[in-house]
Amino acid sequence: MNNLNDPPRWNIEPDQRGREGGDGNHWNYALLVPMLGLAAFRWIWTRDSQNEIQKVKVQYDTDVSTIKSEMESRYRDTLTESRRAVATLELELEKEKQRVKGYQQALVSHSQRLIQERKQLEQEREALNDEKRKSVKSGIAGAALRDALEREASWYQRAAATLRDLEGLLVERQNAYCSLIQPRDHRLEMEKNMLLKVVKDPVAAELGLESDLKDIFKRDKHCADLMNMDKRKNGSLMWVYLKYWQLQITLQRHRRAEEAVFEGRTQSPEK
Template sequence: MLGLAAFRWIWTRESQREIQEVKAQYKIDISTIKSEMEIKYRETLTDRRRAAATLELELEKERQRVKGYKQAMVSQSHQLMKERKQLHEEREALEEEKQRLVKSGAAGAVLHHALEREDNRSQRANATLEELEYQLLERQNAYCSLIQPRDQRLEMEKNMLIKVVKDPVLAELDLESDLKDVFKRDTHCADLLNMDKRKNGSLMWVYLKYWQLQVTVQKHKRAEGAILGGKIQSHTK
């Protein structure tokens, strides 16, 4: 009995010692794991903060770029509106001059003939501008499309530039630089569900109105030139 009791005492003592060792090792392991996790957490947090700072910097750069673009668009639009107003004033002045000449008798016949000739010319110009408007609609639709290849849009732009240079009617309007400006700056697209192509584009519509007004002003200027030329010829005979 004494031997059994001694064995139990020794076994219990050894068991407690082993348990204490296991507990101590467990605490060490937990402390090590906790320390490693804290280090990884700090490293991850640092990386996240660094990435966030980089993204914020890129976002600010993009914001400034967009701001600059908007300012350029506003400035360009103001300039175009100013030129449009000037052309409108010139048109009104020419219209007043036309009415004065019509009332002057003999000059009225000259004016009528000149305007009739220029009407045909301006009609051809407006018809050509309508074709160009359709092409711009298709180009802007291609720009806004998520599936249409970029090469197709570039081919459209190339063909339009060739047309405005080689077409004698459009060549007088000097549209090449205006078109390049549209291709470079007009990035306006309606929402993704939009089915109306005319809702795309912004700067292109300003230019189209400007070109149409140019055609009208040139028509009256040429008519006026024809009348003045007729007067000079009649005076020199």
């Protein structure tokens, strides 16, 4: 069997020829080969590592460039959508401004028309008063007219009571419109009940108040400031209509009395 402690030519031995310190001994060759191998390994490993690093850098730059391009594209798309949305909102806002302006102009025009009608009614009332005074001076005709006016007093009182009720309901309706806490459905229910009331009431129907109420509900959007505690400071168009209605029932009373006198439905005190 082989001696493991002394394998043949496995161990590095000094030069058997007795040369000491020579450059060509086995010891120097034995060290040179591993060092050359290690150097070659390090050179190969370094070159491969540099190649891998370079590949990673190139891939990283490529990925970063791709992500940057995608983010820029998304940013441009988002910016375009935002600008489009802003343009759309500005267009809608301009439309709303024009619509509000149109409402305001219509309200001013309608208010002016009501004022003109009010002036006309006042002129007609003044003319009727003149006729009344002339009739009173004429004796029998004046007495007949006074009698007719007395007979129409009950109708006038009913009409005035109807207007007072409508005034209170309109004040409450406008307060509900201006309130920040009362629901819209509650106000709509109030408007519906008011329209039913004027349709069923003979006096209101005779005065034709239904269309006037609808006009108020549609156009009267005036509210006092938020700190206001007086409900009667709300509304604008409704107060014009209320004055117009009051003049209307006064004029209607005189017309009804005149018709009664002309048609002989009343008698003077001398008869």
